[in-house]
Amino acid sequence: MGGNYEDLAPEDFLRMEEEANGPPSPPPPSPIRVRLACSGDMVSESNVKFEGIEEDIEGRDILTFGCPECGEIHRSLRFG
Secondary structure (H helix, E strand, C coil): CCCCHHHCCHHHHHHHHHHHHCCCCCCCCCCCEEECCCCCCEEEHHHCEEEEEEECCCCCEEEEEECCCCCCEEEEEEEC
């Protein structure tokens, strides 16, 4: 492999980069929050299980998601 990165397959380059730098950091939590119907708590949407998204008549996003606290499906406006 003579050190010429242009000759490496993309997966080999990524593997070498990860070996040198460690695994990539997880993405930061989403600044968008949703309200849990079961408790009223506001949580980052990255902490819920996405089920779907729609827009209400005023153009606001409504997220349908699996609740991390009770496991039920909830719907909430997205805040943030």
